[in-house]
Amino acid sequence: MKKALFALVLILALSAAVLLAPRAGTPAAPVSGPAVLLVNAAHPLPEDFTPGELVNLYEQKRHFLLASSGIQLERETFEAANRMFLQAENEDMNGFIVTSGYRSRERQAELYAQAEGNTAQLPGCSEHETGLAFDVTARYDHGTFEDTPQFTWLSAHCWEYGFILRYPKGKEAVTGIDYEPWHYRYVGEAAARIIREQGWTLEEYCAQAAQGI
Numbered sequence: 001m002k003k004a005l006f007a008l009v010l011i012l013a014l015s016a017a018v019l020l021a022p023r024a025g026t027p028a029a030p031v032s033g034p035a036v037l038l039v040n041a042a043h044p045l046p047e048d049f050t051p052g053e054l055v056n057l058y059e060q061k062r063h064f065l066l067a068s069s070g071i072q073l074e075r076e077t078f079e080a081a082n083r084m085f086l087q088a089e090n091e092d093m094n095g096f097i098v099t100s101g102y103r104s105r106e107r108q109a110e111l112y113a114q115a116e117g118n119t120a121q122l123p124g125c126s127e128h129e130t131g132l133a134f135d136v137t138a139r140y141d142h143g144t145f146e147d148t149p150q151f152t153w154l155s156a157h158c159w160e161y162g163f164i165l166r167y168p169k170g171k172e173a174v175t176g177i178d179y180e181p182w183h184y185r186y187v188g189e190a191a192a193r194i195i196r197e198q199g200w201t202l203e204e205y206c207a208q209a210a211q212g213i
Ligand SMILES: [Zn+2]
Pocket: 100, 128, 133, 134, 135, 182, 183, 184
């Protein structure tokens, strides 16, 4: 029964992804669509990629804090994040601070040039260029977001709102990125639920989805 349900959810998610996928300039991802877009070193965004409608978070009614006034996210991602942080607030879990959202390719190139060691993605290869990902910390985080109750809450609930912890511990070989407890990626509720249930990364989800087509 559970397997059948999973198959149904996957089929529905894939149908939606196929229907919604852009026909031209599609990035080299096995499953594409507004939310389920694989971006990594092997799947860079096309040069002419443009994100969906971006909103400046500072100008929105928000249930979270901001590290600066210029942070933007794609609208659906912001709305899902806001619902998530409202629920956190309702459970007395406050003090989330969004520190980073959308970055232009030019901004990513600057960061890459400034970064020491292996800490920044090549321009075109950062999820931040999609507007679908944000970095977060907590007000009383002393450099270890992972040790905060906010992190525990987010880990338990983010998938309910369509988000995944994009670079989990122990999956470094799959994602190619060191564990990042602060980086969350919007993929939509259906994909987030499957990724959570299966213990997959987005890379694994997209590989499975491609096989299933
Ligand atoms: Zn990030």
